Amino acid sequence: MDFDIPEEYRILRDSIRRFTDRELIPINEEVEQTKKIPDGIIDQMKEMGLFGILTPEEYGGMGMTVVASCMIQEELSRANICYPMFISGNIGIGTMGIVHFGNDEQKKKYLPAMASGEIYSCFALTEPNAGSDAAAIETRAERKGDTYVINGLKHYITRGNISDVFTVVAVTDKAKRHKGMSAFIVEKGTPGFSIAKIQHSMGTDICQQCELVFEDCAIPAENLLGEEGQGFAIAMGVLEEGRLSLGARAIGIARRLIELSREHAQLRVQFGKTIAEFQAVQWMLADMATELYAMKTMLYDAAWRLDQGNRNRARAGMVKLFCTEAIGRIADRAVQIHGGMGYMEEAPIESVYREVRGMRIYEGTSEIQRLIISRDVLKNGLKSLDYD
Amino acid sequence: MDILVCMKQVPDTETKIVINPEGTGIVTDGIKYVMNPYDEFAVEEALKIKEKMGGTVTIVSMGPQRATEAIRTALAMGADKGVHLCDDAFEGADSYSTAKALAAAIKPLSYDIILGGKQAVDHDNAQVYAALAELLDISHVSIVTQLDVAEDGKSAVAQREVEGGAREVIEVSLPAFIACQKGLNEPRYASLPGIMKAKKKPIDVIDLAKSGLSADEVGEKGAKLKIRKFFLPPEREAGKILEGEPEELATQLVKLLREEAKAI
Numbered sequence: 312m313d314f315d316i317p318e319e320y321r322i323l324r325d326s327i328r329r330f331t332d333r334e335l336i337p338i339n340e341e342v343e344q345t346k347k348i349p350d351g352i353i354d355q356m357k358e359m360g361l362f363g364i365l366t367p368e369e370y371g372g373m374g375m376t377v378v379a380s381c382m383i384q385e386e387l388s389r390a391n392i393c394y395p396m397f398i399s400g401n402i403g404i405g406t407m408g409i410v411h412f413g414n415d416e417q418k419k420k421y422l423p424a425m426a427s428g429e430i431y432s433c434f435a436l437t438e439p440n441a442g443s444d445a446a447a448i449e450t451r452a453e454r455k456g457d458t459y460v461i462n463g464l465k466h467y468i469t470r471g472n473i474s475d476v477f478t479v480v481a482v483t484d485k486a487k488r489h490k491g492m493s494a495f496i497v498e499k500g501t502p503g504f505s506i507a508k509i510q511h512s513m514g515t516d517i518c519q520q521c522e523l524v525f526e527d528c529a530i531p532a533e534n535l536l537g538e539e540g541q542g543f544a545i546a547m548g549v550l551e552e553g554r555l556s557l558g559a560r561a562i563g564i565a566r567r568l569i570e571l572s573r574e575h576a577q578l579r580v581q582f583g584k585t586i587a588e589f590q591a592v593q594w595m596l597a598d599m600a601t602e603l604y605a606m607k608t609m610l611y612d613a614a615w616r617l618d619q620g621n622r623n624r625a626r627a628g629m630v631k632l633f634c635t636e637a638i639g640r641i642a643d644r645a646v647q648i649h650g651g652m653g654y655m656e657e658a659p660i661e662s663v664y665r666e667v668r669g670m671r672i673y674e675g676t677s678e679i680q681r682l683i684i685s686r687d688v689l690k691n692g693l694k695s696l697d698y699d
Numbered sequence: 700m701d702i703l704v705c706m707k708q709v710p711d712t713e714t715k716i717v718i719n720p721e722g723t724g725i726v727t728d729g730i731k732y733v734m735n736p737y738d739e740f741a742v743e744e745a746l747k748i749k750e751k752m753g754g755t756v757t758i759v760s761m762g763p764q765r766a767t768e769a770i771r772t773a774l775a776m777g778a779d780k781g782v783h784l785c786d787d788a789f790e791g792a793d794s795y796s797t798a799k800a801l802a803a804a805i806k807p808l809s810y811d812i813i814l815g816g817k818q819a820v821d822h823d824n825a826q827v828y829a830a831l832a833e834l835l836d837i838s839h840v841s842i843v844t845q846l847d848v849a850e851d852g853k854s855a856v857a858q859r860e861v862e863g864g865a866r867e868v869i870e871v872s873l874p875a876f877i878a879c880q881k882g883l884n885e886p887r888y889a890s891l892p893g894i895m896k897a898k899k900k901p902i903d904v905i906d907l908a909k910s911g912l913s914a915d916e917v918g919e920k921g922a923k924l925k926i927r928k929f930f931l932p933p934e935r936e937a938g939k940i941l942e943g944e945p946e947e948l949a950t951q952l953v954k955l956l957r958e959e960a961k962a963i
């Protein structure tokens with residue numbers, strides 16, 4: 312067994328790490344205050360090819376592996392989770408539906424522009440009455456001549472306010488429940504489609520969530536993605552990559568929080584000693600590092616297996632569940648080690664603490680992950696852990 | 700333009716240096732190695748010249764097996780090919796025997812200009828390029844912060860940093876060695892397509908036999924300099940905090956400065 316990182320990946324990781332250290336970490340405060348990633352940084356991200364990590368090379372992407380994608384997202388997250396979130400539509404659910412289910416024309420029309428970052432994409436599934444139970448969506452799409460007419464409301468849609476192309480999941484045949492759901496490509500500016508509002512959250516809100524409204528929004532029939540009835544499959548089709556991405560981001564954030572906590576503990580003097588000399592603080596650092604190691608090991612194991620073509624929803628669910636819950640504990644300890652400073656806006660800790668809270672909710676709540684994992688254990692034993 | 704860049708892989712600047720028990724070198728276990736930061740400026744400048752004037756960029760590096768990673772990084776930034784002087788015989792070199800090996804690798808190549816960092820941040824000798832230029836019988840310009848290559852590629856105007864922030868402007872005929880300083884440019888980050896392409900770019904490995912040199916001309920044997928001992932500066936002692944009324948404090952401070960620190 313060899314768990315060493317191959318040279319090619321180290322070059323990739325170091326390049327992104329240098330970019331993160333030199334360009335992103337120094338502007339963190341500014342980005343959090345303005346709630347905007349500077350245009351110059353976005354341009355650099357485009358030049359580096361970050362919007363096309365997983366898009367196949369024939370459509371202008373990098374055709375890279377899930378391991379590579381995770382490494383890139385991990386490094387970027389050390390600065391701020393807003394960077395992987397900013398590209399997450401183009402390297403994930405906003406684009407991969409077209410990669411896997413799109414026809415030739417759709418691929419040619421959208422993928423190169425998405426891979427270069429010329430246009431941004433996002434994915435709209437969640438509705439007020441359908442969150443964890445995605446099959447309960449009520450947005451409808453009715454075939455009328457050579458159009459589909461969409462009516463309904465979506466909410467919590469990340470980057471809806473800046474996206475150019477939306478993959479929208481709607482019901483085409485109510486009787487068939489999740490088999491009657493279909494996915495559509497909707498472009499910004501289509502009459503009858505609007506962003507109703509930006510939904511402010513407890514997070515840093517650099518990448519925002521939006522409410523989308525469809526009122527008799529007619530789109531060309533050729534914008535159907537895949538076939539009628541494939542909407543649920545499209546929605547579920549790229550969940551594993553998305554869930555591993557969250558694991559990668561949690562790892563990057565954990566590294567940064569541990570670096571900051573270590574520095575603070577070694578500088579802060581109370582009772583005549585650095586607080587790093589108190590066992591209570593040492594043990595917090597020990598627990599943080601141990602959880603990070605577990606997160607890192609399980610993520611890259613799962614990502615590598617996915618790259619070998621071994622898809623497994625339970626395994627991806629375990630990574631998502633453990634990493635997002637662990638980052639909650641790690642962020643909590645980072646606040647604790649920083650004392651009052653960890654609670655105040657002056658230090659770069661409290662915003663991370665707020666931001667990571669959402670990770671246990673989006674891309675499937677912790678409870679939904681446990682549901683997937685427990686079903687798998689009951690059905691298959693420990694097969695998903697490769698004990699077969 | 701055929702552009703060469705001399706590049707060295709060095710310990711990351713954030714490495715905490717530990718001297719080995721014998722005092723003959725540093726403990727290399729667990730060290731992370733990176734491209735010498737000043738060589739990054741050289742690679743960037745080479746790529747800029749290529750973008751403007753066309754041609755090829757070749758990375759020349761001497762170092763153990765692990766140095767291929769730094770060469771590939773330069774290829775990922777956009778350089779075209781690598782030349783890797785790699786042989787146990789090259790180990791333990793000083794500036795002179797390094798220059799000797801580099802010169803042997805460079806002589807058969809066609810080149811219009813050679814770039815490199817103003818020094819490597821490991822031993823900080825800043826001597827290799829001068830020795831190399833001498834061995835190749837070309838000029839060198841050190842500590843360059845601005846470079847303009849003439850349109851015909853026959854000469855260049857370089858600005859050097861000198862004491863007090865002043866600049867010296869030097870016109871040099873090419874080929875010449877340009878030793879790059881911070882401020883020359885902003886090195887680019889290897890892009891994802893660059894990293895993918897770098898995998899397929901050639902690295903020519905040159906061992907002792909291929910270099911045409913003999914074992915006693917290179918590495919430790921060929922060195923003019925023998926390092927006797929490595930040691931770290933003594934750790935800074937904790938500061939002293941004086942207490943009392945301002946007048947007493949001043950007296951105490953003067954006393955300490957005179958008697959203990961011997962500063963006044």
Ligand SMILES: Cc1cc2nc3c(=O)[nH]c(=O)nc-3n(C[C@H](O)[C@H](O)[C@H](O)COP(=O)(O)OP(=O)(O)OC[C@H]3O[C@@H](n4cnc5c(N)ncnc54)[C@H](O)[C@@H]3O)c2cc1C
Pocket residue numbers: 433434435436437441442443444466467468469470520669672673674675676677678679682
């Ligand atoms: C920051 C953020 C970004 C988002 N981005 C997007 C996006 O880009 N596109 C998109 O379509 N959606 C997006 N979402 C929506 C997200 O996917 C949903 O919020 C999530 O699936 C949970 O749905 P819900 O909020 O309706 O909560 P609910 O489903 O109402 O869940 C409430 C609670 O009930 C629990 N629960 C529900 N069902 C079960 C069950 N069967 N067993 C046990 N417990 C259960 C849940 O775990 C949770 O604790 C985003 C959400 C957030 C917060």
Ligand SMILES: Cc1cc2nc3c(=O)[nH]c(=O)nc-3n(C[C@H](O)[C@H](O)[C@H](O)COP(=O)(O)OP(=O)(O)OC[C@H]3O[C@@H](n4cnc5c(N)ncnc54)[C@H](O)[C@@H]3O)c2cc1C
Pocket residue numbers: 579581582586589590591592647648649650651652654
């Ligand atoms: C919201 C808020 C309101 C406040 N209001 C007031 C106020 O009105 N008036 C006022 O005077 N102060 C106030 N404070 C200050 C508060 O009392 C201090 O923040 C608190 O005592 C912790 O001190 P510190 O922030 O300096 O952290 P530190 O003392 O530096 O602690 C940092 C970390 O080291 C640990 N640590 C320190 N010493 C030891 C030890 N011996 N053994 C083990 N672990 C140790 C701590 O538990 C903590 O985890 C407030 C703070 C906050 C956050």
